[in-house]
Amino acid sequence: MHGKKLMSNLLAGVFLLVLATNSLAGEKGLMMATTTSTDNTGLLEYLIPHFEQETGIALKWTATGTGKALKLGQNCDVDVLLVHAPPAEKAYIENGYGKDRQEVMYNDFVIVGPQSDPANIKGKSISDALAAVKSHTAPFMSRGDDSGTNKKEKLLWKAAQIPLPDTEAWYIQTGQGMLATINVAQEKKGYTMTDRGTYIKYQDSRGGNAPLKILVEGDEILLNQYSVLTLDPANCPKAKYDLALKFSDWMASASAQKLIGDFRLLDQKLFIPNAK
């Protein structure tokens, strides 16, 4: 009947249209999985158009926690990774999922908290600061999402020789991104560990005067290294290895490194280029 035929044609048409617009995207494109800190700070939006202009390669990225990004790479759903969890990255390569690792930039982690600093951690070493938080049972916000940041935080507790306060009432695991977690800390007037880049972004969004201040910084263990990981073609034959290498090389190139160094908010550098 007239109506039915028209309907099924319409359905087929719509479906094909959506399918077509998707396949148009694919060919000289690279898919990247990265973490929320590179995305939420606005670095990628600023940086990637330069990459596309200089190399002609289109790059799309999805921002998730490091855990999920690594998983996406393992499942060959993406072509390249930009993450910040060096021990996990090295294990990744050993396990045959990753091929090349190129360090590209770093910043550092800091502990932030309310100006009033109830646990009195200001200026202390990281281990002393965490011990103080624990003994005061001051609220401490953790990402709790196995992200690069979260992994670093767990490392800090270990280094301070304090068992992870997983079930303690004052240890609050938000399971969310860094900005969201900082917001929770602000609400609860608690402490949290964040990368400096995201902290500056948070400051910026509050017009430069945010309730949470940096209280602990500078320990060597607080270094936050970002690297580009290509995927091992043996594990992911369909991944665009050559394009991924081009991206990796570009990130280490002089022009990209300069761009990274020039990226500022509130006149502060968020990431420090350190490709060798």
Next chain:
Amino acid sequence: MDFIVAGFIKAIELLINFDHSTYTAVSATLQASTCSMLISLGAGLPCGFLLGYFNFKWKRPLRTVLDTLLALPTVSVGLLVYAFISSQGPLGQFGLLFTLTGIAIGQTILAFPIVTAITASIVENIDPELKLTLVSLGAGKRNIIMTCLWEVRYGLLAAAVTAYGRVLTEVGISMMVGGNIKYHTRTITTAIALETNKGMFADGIALGIVLIGIAFAVNISLSFLRKQ
């Protein structure tokens, strides 16, 4: 509280300035939801009719299963679809992950049980006198089915509107299957999730207002189809 007011203002700004990221998000939302609605209606209306009209052995258990599917959390559907279309999954070679098509597939899975279950209920409650009247007027099988469906058209419209509401506002599927890629698979709902997660509450409210605006526009046009 003041972010709510700021949100309203921001919403107007975004729309008037033809903000690119907002408009691409709107387009993404409309594409995926329209596609999934057309398919779920095209399949769900007939299936719902068959389920409601005829009596057969498996009718009750089937209805129960269908009604249970109405409670599917969107993230679970998203995870399920991911398992299938990820490059490790059986449908991996179609490259549907991180695409609007992938999102549409997930949303179809979400909407189909809604359309089918509601249609089945409506059809079951059709006045038996109707079929009698139609047969006595000389209607054949096809005319009976088409006329029955036309008689309950307002109920079917309600089914469509319900399903559309669910599809338009879901986040779990779009996020998991689409990847929230800016300008490509970022829908209004995933954009709201992102902005609120970044603490940009005013932006979140603004996008929410845009979304409600779309829903409103759709419902206004549908209201012309209803009884005056």
Next chain:
Amino acid sequence: MTQATYKLNQLQHYYGDKRVLDIDGLQIQKGSITGLTGPNGSGKSTLLKIMAFALKPTAGEVWFNGRREVPLSPRVRSRVTLLTQKPYLLKRSVFDNIAYGLKIRRDRDNLDNRIKEALASVGLSYDGFAHRQ
């Protein structure tokens, strides 16, 4: 002897386990008027529905004009009609309700006038009623 219009043979109808009709044989002649009487629930409506070919009997045969027929068969569809106590009106205009039977037979000649005649024959004016919902 002219063929009976209707011939019912060994007709039985059950609703679930309950038997409501049990007719060995019944014949209705052409041009005749037959009345059925009985208390509520005695099966009158059921019998009428079966004879109008709107309901398939559980057992037995219904012969119409010398042929065995079943519901929705093309030969009986346009020739047998049933007028119930409480007719169901379709959700459309008066005009379309009356025109329905003609439209599904694709008989659209002179539709307006024929509807006008039909309305007039029961004392309703075309202008006043045709477009009422």
